[in-house]
Amino acid sequence: MFTDADAAALYDLLNPWDPENAPGDRFYHELIMAADSVLDVGCGTGTALACARAAGHQGRLVGLDPDRAALDRARRWADVEWVDGTAAEMSWQAGFDLAMMTGHAFQCLVGDQDVRDSLAAVRAALRPGGRFVFETRNPRARAWEDWNPSNAVDVVGLLDAAGRPLRVWHEVESVAGELVSFSGTTADHDGAVLRIDRARLRFLDVAPLDAFLAEAGLAVDGRYGDWDRGPVTGTSREIITIARRR
Incomplete structure (x- = not known):
């Protein structure tokens, strides 16, 4: 048998969080360390927040995910808050300086209402001026x-x-x-x-993605096609977005 717990353990083996050597992990790690309070939506096994705590983050760190096997693995780190649920189910109000979705988790929101409900909940969870950072694969x-x-x-x-x-x-x-x-x-x-x-x-392209963000009350502050903050082009693998709560 290959259990859900085995799958969560394998995910960590195949996708180690490594800010020193992986540009995408470093991109997010720097943002986490600069924020007083962080919400990781779709946190999976929790390695991003656990790494930040180990690196000396002193503020509030909260990981949210509906995958119970992944959260069970995340709960090895007791100095981070772990919550079972989806983005749309969040009820936090103005509690975070930074919300993020890593590992292309944003692409799991497949329906228009899923996107709208999730973005509305993310905005509500952010303090005024707080940022939502995520990446999605460029469909082009x-x-x-x-x-x-x-x-x-x-x-x-x-x-x-x-x-x-x-x-x-x-x-x-x-x-x-x-x-x-x-x-x-x-x-x-x-x-x-x-x-x-x-x-x-x-796979949302830039125009429909920005329409959803604007509808939710999130203004795009930064948009990149790679982890070195280059522009989005037709050959860019990523659409990396930094949006701010209006």
């Missing part, structure tokens, strides 16, 4: 075209909780406008399938 770069079994990742030298070497790959099942449906397969190194997860992501 068509990242999903690389999601196929030929790009499988062999987890060489990394083992899951059961001590197995693993192979992980993704496969697109459909592309319908802004929505990409795909499967993620985890297998033993010999190819025996242990688990298949399915998901949909939304």
